[in-house]
Amino acid sequence: MTLSEENYLKAIFNLEEQTHKGVPTNAIAEMMETKASSATDMVKRLSEKDLLKYKPYQGTRLTPKGKSHAVKVIRKHRLWETFLVENLDFTWDEVHEVAEQLEHIQSDKLIHQLDKFLGYPKTDPHGDPIPDEEGNIAKIEKKVLAELQQEDEGVCVGVDDSSSAFLKYLDKLDISLGNKIKVIEKEAFDNSMVIQVEENTISISSLASKNIYVRKTS
């Protein structure tokens, strides 16, 4: 399995998770930041290797084999992200780029020992679940912050958008995983919110509140 094949598998896995339908070639190309013709080529190659099912003009779907491989790459990605933050003083907005490379290192022992070294973490620095050695992914109970009502309380458990820009914005607002969040006010006009994060009271836009996940506590 080449680096490029693994990146495509991961992209297709994520797209399939979101929509639960066959993934269009264009969607793959967009996620991979490449051209549709390149995506078609790759999809054919992966189909040849039984990693996905592909029929021209209909989307593609991963086979169990393809899914299993994608999950392994995701496991590695998230374990490495955890290592970078926990042990090498990376911030949560810096890890993705490096993990994107580290996820392709081939060594079962390496990843098994890394998991052990980290103390078998359940989630990565963005709150995403780390698949176990058998490929099981725990489902994290979460709601998007925008859906909470006035007076509702919750704990921040993840983000939808893991872009560096958004994560840095959250840092500036002092919002991080595990923080207690309470909705003080919802503005009907633009769907912005006034929320209390731990001690601080701040206002956030609708766009931001749609990208923050919470576990409701009341």
Next chain:
Amino acid sequence: MTLSEENYLKAIFNLEEQTHKGVPTNAIAEMMETKASSATDMVKRLSEKDLLKYKPYQGTRLTPKGKSHAVKVIRKHRLWETFLVENLDFTWDEVHEVAEQLEHIQSDKLIHQLDKFLGYPKTDPHGDPIPDEEGNIAKIEKKVLAELQQEDEGVCVGVDDSSSAFLKYLDKLDISLGNKIKVIEKEAFDNSMVIQVEENTISISSLASKNIYVRKTS
């Protein structure tokens, strides 16, 4: 700089260190376990990028730029090997293969932080010096064990042959870095030696004693 280019640079660097002469194409091919024609192709590409000087039929020599890049890769390789042994319970014969992959990860911050995390180690698990951030490589004072005379004493500081087979053999004899070694007897007939390693007295072949480095202590 691609993965393959980096591996060639490293190979050429090592060959040039040994002989201090222009490196023949065949030597490169042999070290890279490839064909001479492939080596020629690559050498041309690297020459194009000013990483080495190449004139057909005369050997190649790295430019300062090429040398500096090779040393960076070696630094990464040795830091990762150290991490694998110190933190992930790898043995010294298992690390090379994985480090061969990890050495190509591109991230200045990653390697800087890894170095810090490890406590700025001076040598890797095989006793080889770890280049510093500026590319300086400490010269380790060492002598090949075979050269010691009867009654001489020393400390094991490295190996010449880092192959898994040889390292496992050393493990079986309970020889590792830092061990006190004393020459009890030298057999003129086949150049084998009887040595005392810490508590144990063992006999080793000429071939083995030529691949063990010691720092003489008496």
Next chain:
DNA sequence: CTTAATTTTTAGACAAAACTAAAAATTTGT
């Protein structure tokens, strides 16, 4: 239900990195 817009695929090229086979240059042996 046709035409227009969009999506997807095909065809043809290109760069990186490898290979085999053959030619050319260099070195060695007598």
Next chain:
DNA sequence: ACAAATTTTTAGTTTTGTCTAAAAATTAAG
């Protein structure tokens, strides 16, 4: 010095992964 052996380079293919341009299929609009 000349032939033989060795080393090195060239020429021509192959595979992976990308691209542009053009053709074909599908979907959307009037």
